[in-house]
Amino acid sequence: MSSFDFNRHTTREGTYSVQYEGTEKLFGTDGLEPFWIADMDIETPGAxxxxxxxxxxxxxxxxxxxxxxxxxxxxxxxxxxxxxxxxxxxxxxxxxxxxxxxxxxxxxxxxxxxxxxxxxxxxxxxxxxxxxxxxxxxxxxxxxxxxxxxxxxxxxxxxxxxxxxxxxxxxxxxxxxxxxxxxxxxxxxxxxxxxxxxxxxxxxxxxxxxxxxxxxxxxxxxxxxxxxxxxxxxxxxxxxxxxxxxxxxxxxxxxxxxxxxxxxxxxxxxxxxxxxxxxxxxxxxxxCGSWVDGLNSHIEENMQLVEDYITEHMSEWLDFKKPEATYLAWISFEKSGLADEEVHKALVDIGGIAVSPGHIYDMKKNRHFRFNVASSRHRVEDGLERIYRTFKKITKSTVQ
Ligand SMILES: Cc1ncc(COP(=O)(O)O)c(C=O)c1O
Incomplete structure (x- = not known):
């Protein structure tokens, strides 16, 4: 096992990171907490x-x-x-x-x-x-x-x-x-x-x-x-x-x-x-073979966290099963019955979060979003809470 701390925070300030500083084009604004493009909030190994x-x-x-x-x-x-x-x-x-x-x-x-x-x-x-x-x-x-x-x-x-x-x-x-x-x-x-x-x-x-x-x-x-x-x-x-x-x-x-x-x-x-x-x-x-093994254990734990959190708090709206691979969680909101545009606007406006909208992978309407879990556990928890707040609020306002 690697001794690397995959939960360590490293700032990306001043690095012109697309993940953090490139949200304007796809999400219409900046300053969002980002979980979209496929790179990691984890440092490359020391070696x-x-x-x-x-x-x-x-x-x-x-x-x-x-x-x-x-x-x-x-x-x-x-x-x-x-x-x-x-x-x-x-x-x-x-x-x-x-x-x-x-x-x-x-x-x-x-x-x-x-x-x-x-x-x-x-x-x-x-x-x-x-x-x-x-x-x-x-x-x-x-x-x-x-x-x-x-x-x-x-x-x-x-x-x-x-x-x-x-x-x-x-x-x-x-x-x-x-x-x-x-x-x-x-x-x-x-x-x-x-x-x-x-x-x-x-x-x-x-x-x-x-x-x-x-x-x-x-x-x-x-x-x-x-x-x-x-x-x-x-x-x-x-x-x-x-x-x-x-x-x-x-x-x-x-x-x-x-x-x-x-x-x-x-x-x-x-x-x-x-x-x-x-x-x-x-x-x-x-x-760095053992570093990659350690990283996969960390990602598996984060995926499990996403699955458990969704089962416990968001199963009314979302479906998700841990994938066999990648650090990308492909989450369905089909069962919420909410429209694609509404969900993605709300994730930005209410959650202040950038997750990749499903329609960019499909060209058509698609009731999924892709949530990147290659981060600290703490950041993934924060992302999940933002998603929860978003769905709680829009489903409530839709019902009323
Ligand atoms: C399936 C797949 N291929 C290629 C790439 C990008 O690779 P490169 O930056 O070497 O072009 C990505 C990045 O997310 C990817 O997911």
Whole structure:
């Protein structure tokens, strides 16, 4: 277990944090208590901070090669120890960010106007990325039953069989629902994509937040030589490094890897690595496994707190079951009968809280919000009280 105190408060004042200072655009105001964007109110581990400081002490930040044994060994070691997966150097490629790689694969495998499948709800940046590249969103809604969120294979297969559909962006673990896809589900998805010629992108950036960790199956495990697919991930979520841009992707399709590498270098001029990110990756992946385990225990406790609090105080209005993964609680207010706009306005006006409105993940009306629990227990309690005050007040005023 880590000795790190995950409840410690660290100010973000003066850091231009989007979480704290970027609420105006989505919520119409600032000064809200924020639980929305997916970063943590928890410091990156000391070993990672120290590694970056040592690199800073060198004082020279010239062009830096990611193709080095320190990078490869760190990534391979992490995947082997955490997931039992053996990777080869030439299967791993550094890239500027996860969303860069998602966008580049979309551009490589589809033309403007063609379709990209997203499960709905879907991470909102996927929606923006598909639209921003002039592609068409083809939605494959997840189905919800008593066992949680389910993949609709029949619908997916029908969509993949369409002439105009070229790419599927899979998210595992899934943001925002927290669903971890099982091996047999991944096998079916892979098989359908291969058979119908749909390129498969598996975004696994939340892979380290699976509880218990042994439950995670990466698409890498099913990837054969030459398969038209890639897995993209990074340390932005796990180690709270979103502002130190970096990521890496894994593919066994050599031609694809070359094409993406060529574009990164020659089309976008981004072939060099971020020198601080490389140090962070090495320290995090070689020294911080027990920190991640401790962090997951903390998040599990916070998720349990959310579940218990909702059961005890808000079960009239809200439904929530702890997810198997991520630090994001996807909470339904369907049973309150309240309208989407009303709830989100009230959360801001009455609760003074910023939680992500469900409709940004769904494009349509959606009676959910996403509550980020990667904070101290105290902050999560405060957030829950704000949500309680909000619902208490609006349900009362609706009834009168
Ligand atoms: C599923 C998913 N992919 C990608 C990202 C962002 O990754 P990056 O900052 O490396 O583009 C996020 C951030 O929330 C995410 O949830």
């Amino acid at each position: 990672v901070q120290e590694a970056m400081k040592r690199r800073i002490d060198n004082g020279i930040f010239g062009y830096t090669k990611w193709q080095n044994p320190k990078f490869y060994e760190a990534v391979k070691g992490w995947w082997h120890r955490r997931f039992g997966i053996v990777l080869e150097d030439d299967e791993i490629h550094y890239a500027p960010s996860v969303m860069f790689t998602v966008g580049e694969a979309v551009r490589q495998f589809s033309e403007e106007g063609e379709g990209v499948i997203l499960t709905m709800p879907s991470y909102n940046a996927f929606i923006g990325m598909v639209k921003g590249n002039g592609r068409k969103i083809v939605d494959c809604p997840l189905l919800e039953n008593d066992d949680g969120w389910q993949f609709d294979f029949d619908h997916f297969e029908a969509l993949c069989s369409r002439e105009d559909v070229k790419v599927y962006i899979h998210c595992n673990p899934h943001n925002p629902t927290g669903r971890v896809w099982k091996r047999d589900e991944l096998e079916k998805i892979r098989e359908i994509c291969l058979r119908t010629g749909v390129f498969l992108i598996s975004d696994e950036i939340h892979m380290d937040f699976v509880r218990p960790k042994g439950q995670f199956v990466s698409m890498v495990e099913l990837m054969a030589d030459g398969d038209p697919m890639l897995v993209t991930t990074g340390l932005g979520k796990t180690f709270n490094l979103a502002s130190i841009p970096h990521s890496y992707f894994i593919t066994r399709d050599k031609a694809l890897q070359k094409k993406i590498a060529r574009n990164i270098a020659s089309r976008y001029g981004m072939g060099a690595a971020n020198s601080l990110a490389l140090e962070a990756i090495h320290a995090a992946y070689t020294e």
